[in-house]
Every structure is written in structure tokens, then in C-alpha cells.
Amino acid sequence: MEKTKELQQVEEQFQTFQILDEEGNVVNEEAMPELSDDELKELMTRMVYTRIWDQRAISLNRQGRLGFYAPVAGQEASMIGSQYALEKQDWILPGYRDIPQIHYHGVPLDQAFLWSRGHFKGGQMPEGVRVMMPQIIIGAQITQTAGVAMGLKKNKEDAVAITYTGDGGASQGDFYEGMNFAGAFNSPAIFVVQNNRFAISVPVEQQSAAKTIAQKAVAAGIHGVQVDGMDLLAVYAVTKEARQRGLDGNGPTLIETLTYRYGPHTMAGDDPTRYRTSEEDDEWEKKDPLVRFRKFLEDKNLWSEEDEDKVVEQAKEDIKAAIKKADSVPKQKVTDLIEIMGEELPVNLQEQMEEYKEKESK
């Protein structure tokens, strides 16, 4: 397809924003976010922890001790960098892969595991933790975010709503509607598209002829930015800026993070070797967000092998304890499921409640 001048001009406006290169060098000093040494270490801790969590989750899934699981290795910078830019009062509307973000926003590990297994307690978000349950319908979280952001604005809260989808999700109608609503109502929303290049087996090039996903913000008349999603500092910086934009009354932002998942789409039998080359995997492994951030911190004498080992041990220990805790949760009963259907049960469910109470008492 030959590109018109107009199209080229649009594309030029969406250059990839980067702060750390693959070697851990700061290539954009001016954009460097203000983070203390302790905060930088905390961020690395979270990325290492999440990588271990991912490895353990895959293995626990294979053992049948976890259910649905969508791997996250490779996307740590995109997930953790963006969540770290939030405040406690901000709302997160995650997709099904976005478990690390809601964990660091306050959802305990054992609850994430219950959600994975398919237990109603997995969705019972702790009081005061402003997260929705992981969304399975790709795009639904986007229109809902427009609603949450509108509510925050109406309540005059100093808070934003952030949501996540993938590159495939950017083809959904709800993706456009959600961004467009937030734009039309000038609501404090942040839409993050984690472009990991594949929607299951379909490469991003087959989703759209648009060169970037960030430029889709133009259709909503809102700010859009493409960022190196393997660069934690860059993701943090653009999210922080988007948050301020929302709070200042300057509307929503679309952030496209260029990232990669090293593992399969989910643990439900997806085999990425069918649609990805090993060359591609190798190329993206060089961009590993942990590798470059580790180098960056080591250069500043803020990180050591010992630090890392400590995090790894801690993660393994926590996961073991969390799985044990999840195991101890009582099994679900049909009466439990009926109970949570409505504030007041309709007559059909009242009847069925009695029926199942009887059945469960035997």
C-alpha cells in the first residue's frame, strides 16, 4: 500500500518514546522521571517478583493447581511501570492478563489464584482496593472505564481510571466507543494498549493497516503516545503524565506499549511456535525489561545478585503460602452462587435456593 502524504504525516507524530535503551543507558535524560533510589529498587523488585510468579504460575497450572492463566513474562515493564504511576484512589479495570497490576494495587496473591481456579471469592475485591475483576470480554473494560472516569469526575475525586487491553483488542468496537466517550466527556481515563504483537496467533499487522495503535487516539480526538513497553522508566513516565493530564481536566490518554510475551497466549493449549519464529523470540529477548533495568541499577550500585536472589526466594515463599491459603478456602456450593445473584432474590431463585439447601444437607 502506497502511503499518502497525509498518512505519513500522521504516522510521524507517533514516534516511540524511550528513556532506557537495551543496554540500560539513559537515552532521554530530559524525560527522566523523578524516582528515589528506594523507588527504583522497589520497581526492580516487583519486576523480578512478577517474572518468578509467572514461572511458578505456569508450572502450577501444569500441575493442575491453577486454572486459567495468561502468561505475562516480557510485559513486566508495561504492567508494573504503568501501575506504579497510579495512586491508591485510582481505579484499575484490568483485562484477563493484567493480574500483576491489580496485585500491586492491593489484591492478594491467594485471591488472584482463586480467580485463576474459578472460585467466586477470587472476584471479591478487598475493601478499598479500587479494581474491577479481570475482564474476559475484550473491549468491555474500555467502555466501563469511560463510566468509572466520568463517575470520578462527577464525584470531584482526585483520581483517574486506567484500563488495559491488547493489540487485538484495539480492533473492537468497544475500544473506539470507550475512548470516544471519555474524550467527548473529557473524563480522566487512561487507556493502555499492550501491543505484544500477537492476538493469540494473529499478528498485529493483520489487525489493522494503521502503523501504530497510538494513532487511533486521533479518531477520538485525544492524546495518544507510543512507548517502548520494555522500558519501565518510559512506561512509568508516560503514565504519570497521562494521569496528570486527566487530573488537570485535559481528558483521557491512549498509551500504546510496545512489548512482547515470551510465553504462550494462555496455558489452555496455545503453542506459539506455530505462529512465531525463534528469531523473533530471540530479538525480543534482547529487549527484556529486566535485563536493561538491572544494568541501569547495577551501574548506579543499587542492585546486586544478592538483592535479586532475595526477591526470588521471597516470591517463591509467598506463592507457596498463597497457594496453600487458596487451597484452604471452602468449596463452592450452589447456594453460594444463588446468594450472590441479587440483593433480593427473585422468586425463581428463592425456590431453587430451598431446593439446593435440601440437596446440600444430604
Next chain:
Amino acid sequence: MAQMTMIQAITDAMRNELKNDEKVLVFGEDVGLNGGVFRATEGLQKEFGEERVFDTPLAESGIGGLSAGLSVTGFRSVMEIQFFGFVFETFDAIAAQMARMRYRSGGTYHAPVTIRSPFGGGVKTPELHADSLEGLMAQSPGIKVVIPSTPYDAKGLLISAIRDNDPVVFLEHMKLYRSFREEVPEEEYTLPLGKADVKREGSDITIVTYGAMVHTSLKAADELEKDGISAEVIDLRTVSPIDIDTIIESVEKTNRAIVVQEAQKQAGVAASVVAEINDRAILSLEAPVLRVTAPDTVFPFATAEDIWLPSSKDVVSRAKEVINF
């Protein structure tokens, strides 16, 4: 008391709730300054301001998502879908999101949303305005579906719907909007959701119905009376959940029943009513429970409505079939 059309009663209910609860929001396409395409929200924006009553972009799914999102920040949305034939655009937001919000979150969140929408034939609307799609909603766990047939019912049921802490689909039959006036109290009152109303008492046959077919059935009951047949007309008012007790009580008295709906035979909720009667009162039945419905085609082109929509004649003839079984 005031003489009100159904549309006025609906406006009155929304005005009451906007006044009563500052968290109530009314929004949709053209509901603000314009006052709605049927004047249902007439004057509400002027009275309560643009923060409370406002227009949205033209996107039903977005409107549904907006309502679901507003719910978790403490708002009580009264969203309008301009015509219920457009529900397909927002089916996920209603049936897969709001309806499941409480369940998915194990009770942490809930969606106190009222989805108002006009539907119904007999006024020669263009394509996909008049379709009866209540059956789709009635099959979705987690939603109540309310269909009033009178101004009095409309006001009391809509106030209840707005106050309900779970999603309610509130379907307003276009032909009933202004077809007659009725005494409606000016003060607030509520009618319980899930409760049917006996619109006419009778002893020979029970006619279970809802929406515009309530009036069609009442007309049929007048006809039947001339032939010495006493029909009891039950207006379901809520089609999900169905008020089984009122129906069974009536059937046990009359021993005969028909179910009348405007929707196609394969749609609506008539089959559910028949099944409930079969389950619970078969020993009282002198004849099978038959249905009056539209044919199983797509909703008719406007000029074919008269031959397609169920009429009082259809009701009379089906009732006699049951009586003479």
C-alpha cells in the same frame, strides 16, 4: 391525582427519582435538551441540569459501558436505548456485564442500572424499532424485565426499578405511550417488581399477558363475555421473574388458560408461562394451555403490521378453542 398518559407517568417517575436521589443520572441519545424522541425526559435537563440529565454520543454499547462504570463510583444510572431493536449493540454491556456484576464480584460490586427503552408494534415504525425482544433479556440471569401496560403501573414500577440495586430492563410499549389517560397519584409510590396484576376477574379461563396485549386481551374478554365466557386477565407487569403464584391461583380457579404475547411464538416469555403452569397445576387443567403469538417471521414491514400482530379476534378464537377442547 392527575390524568396522565403513560409517557407523562414515566417522566413523572424519573423526575421523582432525580429529586429523591442525587446519585440518579438520566442519559442516552437525545434525552437532554431535546427531551427524548418521545418526550419521555421532557424538561428534566432544565430542571436538574446537564450534570444529571445529559446526551451521549450515538453508541449503545458505550452507553451500557458508561452505566456499568458509573455503578462502581456510586451512581444510579437510568440509561435509555432509543429503540429496543438497537439492544443488540449493547447486549454484552447489559447481559454479560451489568447482569453479572454482583455475581462476578461475589457481592463486592453491583449495578443499580435501569435500562429504559421503547418497543412494540402498531405504530408503523421503520425497521428494528418495534421488535419484542424481552425474551432475550428474560433468559439472562441477573436482570429483571419489567413491561408496564398502564400509566399507573408505569410510574410505580419505574420508581421501583430505579430504586432496585440490580439491573432492570424497563420496556415501554410505543403504542401505549399516549393511547389513553389514567388517574395517577402525583406523589411518589412504588409497585413491587415481580408481581402480576389481575386486570379483570373471571371464572372460566385465565388469560396471561403483558404489554399492549393486555389491552387486546381486555377487549377480547369483553367479546367473550357477550358469549357468556368469563375471562380473567392477568397482566404480568414483570416478565422476569414471572409471578407464578398469581398465575397458578387463577388457573386453579378457572382450570383453563391461554398466554398472549406480541412477540413471535419462538420468542417472548409465553413458553415459560406454559411450562410453569404444566409443572404446577396440570391436575387443575381441563385443556392444554395454548398461546396467542405473532408468527415466527422477522417483524413485519410497516404496512403488514395489521395482518401480523396478534389481535383481540385471535385471542377470542384461541380462548374458545380452549373452552371447547
